[in-house]
Amino acid sequence: MWRTAQRLHRALAGAPLTRWDLRWGELATTDHRGATTLEVVSRGKHILQRLDSGLTLHSHLRMEGKWRVEDSGSLTTHQLANPQIRAVVGTSRWSALGLRLGMLDLLPTAQESTLVGHLGPDVLGPDWDAERARANLVGSSATIGAALLDQRNLAGVGTLWASESLFLERIHPWAAADSLPAGVVAALVARVHRLIDAARRHAVQSTTGSRRPGQNTYVHGRSGRPCRRCGEGVRVAMIGEAPRSGRCSTVRVARAASRPPTTAEPSARWARERADLPRGTAGVEVARRPQDVKADGPRQAAEAETRAVLGTGRVTGAVSASVSATRSETCPSISESGRLRALQMEASSSEEASFSPRSTSLR
Numbered sequence: 506m507w508r509t510a511q512r513l514h515r516a517l518a519g520a521p522l523t524r525w526d527l528r529w530g531e532l533a534t535t536d537h538r539g540a541t542t543l544e545v546v547s548r549g550k551h552i553l554q555r556l557d558s559g560l561t562l563h564s565h566l567r568m569e570g571k572w573r574v575e576d577s578g579s580l581t582t583h584q585l586a587n588p589q590i591r592a593v594v595g596t597s598r599w600s601a602l603g604l605r606l607g608m609l610d611l612l613p614t615a616q617e618s619t620l621v622g623h624l625g626p627d628v629l630g631p632d633w634d635a636e637r638a639r640a641n642l643v644g645s646s647a648t649i650g651a652a653l654l655d656q657r658n659l660a661g662v663g664t665l666w667a668s669e670s671l672f673l674e675r676i677h678p679w680a681a682a683d684s685l686p687a688g689v690v691a692a693l694v695a696r697v698h699r700l701i702d703a704a705r706r707h708a709v710q711s712t713t714g715s716r717r718p719g720q721n722t723y724v725h726g727r728s729g730r731p732c733r734r735c736g737e738g739v740r741v742a743m744i745g746e747a748p749r750s751g752r753c754s755t756v757r758v759a760r761a762a763s764r765p766p767t768t769a770e771p772s773a774r775w776a777r778e779r780a781d782l783p784r785g786t787a788g789v790e791v792a793r794r795p796q797d798v799k800a801d802g803p804r805q806a807a808e809a810e811t812r813a814v815l816g817t818g819r820v821t822g823a824v825s826a827s828v829s830a831t832r833s834e835t836c837p838s839i840s841e842s843g844r845l846r847a848l849q850m851e852a853s854s855s856e857e858a859s860f861s862p863r864s865t866s867l868r
Contacts, residue, residue, distance in 0.1 A: 506661065507629045507705050509572055510547035513554065516574045516599035517542040522556075524577070524595035526585075529609040548621045548630065549660025551608075554594070561614045562594065563621075567607025575600050628661040628701050639694050642682050649685060650678030650744045653697070662697055668725045669712040670696045672734075678744060 525538045540556040547553070552572070554562040564572075570591075575584070577600045584602075585593065592603035603609070610620060625641050626634045638659040645652035652658055653667045671678055674693050676685070704710050711721040713733075723733050728741045 506547040506550050506552060506566070508708070509566075510545050510552050512574060513552070513572060513601055514542075514545040516601060517554070517594065517596060518544055520596040520598065522594060523597050524593050524600055526593040527562075527609065527611070528591050529606075532609060532611055535611060547627075547661075548617075549624045549627055549656050550663070551621050551624075553617060553621070555614050559614055561612055561617055562592075563608070563610040563612065563617070564592070564603060564606050565608035566605075570606040571604055573602045573604065575602060624656050624660040625658045626660065628659060628698055629705055630660070633698070635691070635694050635698065639687070639691050642690050642694065643685070643687060645682040647682055648679045648744060649676060649682040649690075649693075652682040653693075659694070659697070661701065665710055665712075665722065665725045666697055666701055669723055670700060672724045673712070 519541065521541050522538050525536055527533055527535060537556060537558060537560065540558040540560070543555045543557055545552065545554045550565060552564045552566075554564075556562070564570075566572075575595075577595050577598055580600055587602075587604070589604045590602055591606040591609055592601075594601050594603075612619070626632055626638050641658035642649070642652050645655065645658060647655065650667060650671060653662055653671070654664070656662075668678075670693055674689070674696055676689065676693060682690070700712055704712075707716065709716040709721060712723060712725075713721055715721055724739050727739045730739055731737065732739050
């Protein structure tokens with residue numbers, strides 16, 4: 506969101522608006538052409554466009570939304586007729602198109618707190634407070650995976666950063682947040698901030714140091730592939746529940762189909778039970794032995810064989826844990842702020858992981 510807000514700010518700030526078309530319920534009749542954008546800023550996963558008229562246009566992308574910046578002079582009627590467009594705001598030079606937006610509000614700037622006041626310290630904001638974020642996580646009654654995505658604890662953490670940070674710190678996503686030592690949680694908070702801050706100016710998110718396709722993450726977007734640490738197969742499963750309203754909701758613990766682990770790392774038996782769960786069942790992503798993988802077709806058989814070859818020299822006790830987001834037929838799309846989801850699509854087809862190379866595409 507930070508990069509999206511920065512791009513929108515450069516395109517819209519300081520010039521009067523000549524386009525204002527909000528295709529969103531009661532906002533469709535508003536017209537604020539002539540107003541000047543003072544700034545566009547991010548607050549967690551929210552985007553705030555502040556106008557000199559004392560109003561703020563608030564948007565949230567959810568999982569499928571994005572803002573695109575286009576040359577105003579080159580926009581065609583065909584482009585503007587796109588049924589996925591929810592907002593068109595622009596100047597004589599640049600126009601911002603909001604596609605598949607998850608939230609859109611227009612309110613007085615002085616009342617922004619009604620939409621974002623519940624958020625915790627912003628990982629990339631001027632209010633960042635690592636100690637407060639740590640205290641919020643330790644005080645949560647949820648699992649650490651769910652607590653990390655609860656935007657009231659710290660704002661701006663998505664599924665990629667949650668899964669990668671937990672993996673790098675060797676913390677099981679289903680460990681109770683209030684049971685972890687303060688030092689462990691502090692290290693996790695520091696890791697989250699370091700990863701996101703290092704990636705803020707790059708279009709391709711990376712936690713490995715490489716931004717080459719297929720090499721930019723350890724576990725996120727790598728379901729069924731060998732763990733880079735131990736060689737076991739990476740699995741994805743859900744945690745938390747979907748939001749029940751248009752606002753960011755509290756991340757709550759999902760009901761698991763089998764009992765959760767009683768320690769920070771799952772037992773071998775529990776991991777094998779998880780391997781047999783149907784797709785979409787609440788669980789955790791853990792490393793599995795290649796012989797435990799059921800081959801349902803040629804591609805799965807080939808993957809199992811590959812994992813068997815790469816599975817030698819494993820690190821004893823290593824857990825490949827990931828809490829990843831997806832949009833697939835077997836796991837409906839849901840808000841990052843509300844839950845982590847199962848069955849991550851391949852990185853090559855995931856919008857969240859791909860970040861379109863087109864300079865006008867914003868996520």
